Amino acid sequence: MITQRSLPYLTNSELYFERIRPLGNAVFLDSGRPKCPWGRFDIMAAAPVETLELSADSDISPFRELDSLYQRYQLDIDENPNLPFQGGIIGHFTYDLGRAIEKLPNLAEQYTQLPDLRVGMYLWAVVTDHHKQTCSLVATDQVANELLDQIETLLKSETDIACDAFQLVKPFQPNMTEAEYTRKLQNVDDYIHAGDCYQVNFTQRFDSTYTGDPWQAYKQLREVAPTPYSAFMDSEKEQILSLSPEQFLESKQKQVTTKPIKGTRPRSADTEEDQALKQELADSLKDRAENLMIVDLLRNDLSKVCEHNSVKVPKLFNIESYANVHHKVSTITGRLADAFSPVSLLEHCFPGGSITGAPKVRAMEIIEELEPHRRSIYCGSIGYISLCGRMDTSITIRTLLCDDGKIYCGAGGGIVADSVADMEYAETFSKVNNLLQCLEQTISAPPSSEGEARDDSKQNTHC
Numbered sequence: 001m002i003t004q005r006s007l008p009y010l011t012n013s014e015l016y017f018e019r020i021r022p023l024g025n026a027v028f029l030d031s032g033r034p035k036c037p038w039g040r041f042d043i044m045a046a047a048p049v050e051t052l053e054l055s056a057d058s059d060i061s062p063f064r065e066l067d068s069l070y071q072r073y074q075l076d077i078d079e080n081p082n083l084p085f086q087g088g089i090i091g092h093f094t095y096d097l098g099r100a101i102e103k104l105p106n107l108a109e110q111y112t113q114l115p116d117l118r119v120g121m122y123l124w125a126v127v128t129d130h131h132k133q134t135c136s137l138v139a140t141d142q143v144a145n146e147l148l149d150q151i152e153t154l155l156k157s158e159t160d161i162a163c164d165a166f167q168l169v170k171p172f173q174p175n176m177t178e179a180e181y182t183r184k185l186q187n188v189d190d191y192i193h194a195g196d197c198y199q200v201n202f203t204q205r206f207d208s209t210y211t212g213d214p215w216q217a218y219k220q221l222r223e224v225a226p227t228p229y230s231a232f233m234d235s236e237k238e239q240i241l242s243l244s245p246e247q248f249l250e251s252k253q254k255q256v257t258t259k260p261i262k263g264t265r266p267r268s269a270d271t272e273e274d275q276a277l278k279q280e281l282a283d284s285l286k287d288r289a290e291n292l293m294i295v296d297l298l299r300n301d302l303s304k305v306c307e308h309n310s311v312k313v314p315k316l317f318n319i320e321s322y323a324n325v326h327h328k329v330s331t332i333t334g335r336l337a338d339a340f341s342p343v344s345l346l347e348h349c350f351p352g353g354s355i356t357g358a359p360k361v362r363a364m365e366i367i368e369e370l371e372p373h374r375r376s377i378y379c380g381s382i383g384y385i386s387l388c389g390r391m392d393t394s395i396t397i398r399t400l401l402c403d404d405g406k407i408y409c410g411a412g413g414g415i416v417a418d419s420v421a422d423m424e425y426a427e428t429f430s431k432v433n434n435l436l437q438c439l440e441q442t443i444s445a446p447p448s449s450e451g452e453a454r455d456d457s458k459q460n461t462h463c
Helices: 014-023 062-072 095-100 145-156 178-193 214-224 271-283 285-303 342-349 360-370 421-440
Strands: 002-007 027-030 041-045 050-054 088-093 117-122 124-129 134-140 162-164 199-211 229-234 238-244 247-252 255-258 261-266 312-321 325-335 381-386 391-395 399-403 406-415 460-462
Touching: 002 145, 014 041, 014 124, 014 145, 014 214, 027 088, 027 381, 050 062, 062 088, 062 095, 062 117, 062 342, 124 145, 134 145, 162 214, 178 199, 178 360, 178 406, 178 421, 199 285, 199 360, 199 421, 214 229, 214 238, 214 399, 214 421, 229 381, 229 391, 238 381, 238 391, 247 342, 247 381, 255 285, 261 271, 261 285, 261 421, 271 312, 271 325, 285 312, 285 325, 285 342, 285 406, 342 381, 342 391, 406 421
Parallel strands: none
Antiparallel strands: 002 134, 027 041, 027 229, 041 124, 050 117, 088 117, 088 381, 124 134, 162 460, 199 406, 229 238, 238 399, 247 255, 247 391, 255 325, 261 325, 312 325, 381 391, 399 406
């Protein structure tokens, strides 16, 4: 049984999240509204009744433990098209969780202790429907009415919660020079021409240091980069700030959808130039080939868990435009077979093919060899698995990790036989410049020494 209590509708859900955030382990699955036109639902929750944290090299299967957690709280409830989340699992899955599925070399440096899998079982949530302009406090019958009363009072309170302003200490720095990047792309090209692979998604990482509250940074970023699969994930140790435009896997009434992005052009402030860039992307044979390789890979992944002959490609090479880039997006669908659960779907398709390359396992081996650092949350996934059976997850591109005063952000692209190194290098900056430059505006002055912030860098503001 599901309880719904109506709340005042807010066009911007930030305020509700700020009020529940102090409850701990707060999560905000953010549609990007009001600035993003595509998103519909915001889902916010905190204080999970149970949490699960595992690494890929655990003695037990992370996906088996995930399924066990899901089954322990299973309810006999139907999916509701107007209520996607009715209690359930919300959390993150790093790219490196793929090591629990495939045997890979151990070469890249692991720079963070962020768990490869961290999820909570949330039995209540605040769900905003921006199409219907409604908002509800949703809970399973395992949540006492007294607790719901307290949460509702908290949500309707008008108390401001003070927090430290976010400030970047120094500009972001990449983890490889352009010369190193070019040399590694030549290595990828050698593998492609040797027949090892058709495409490798090669990335670089940017890092800096910061003071203050990452939530303040997220609020700034969602203003400049509104996207439909954004998320803010909070814990005592780390915060994940994701401004992703890419859906990974959705399962709704057994209908499975994935929407890989392959092909990018920067936006221009000049209308004619912007349209020309968009048309150039639409006409590019190289980008079509790159996109089609991943479509074929994902068709194969879905076929492992979907009904025979149900996997289709209703949209191929569609162009979507965001604040800083145009993207080429395809849509693959299928019908989940009765023998498989949403957790099975996630396991059989993880990590997403759009951020590995093709064939998937060989591309992942090359990534581990050539990228100097593990990817962690970058190129992983964030999302929910509702107790009603519905699931929706993102690919965590355009995603930053805040960990112990350090902040990291990755960017990359698919490398194929006719890729041009300097163009691929420039594309990585096109994808994240709006995020990095936004946060670099918070630098008040050069630090007195590397990694040391000015004494006045912390100041109180209101969340």
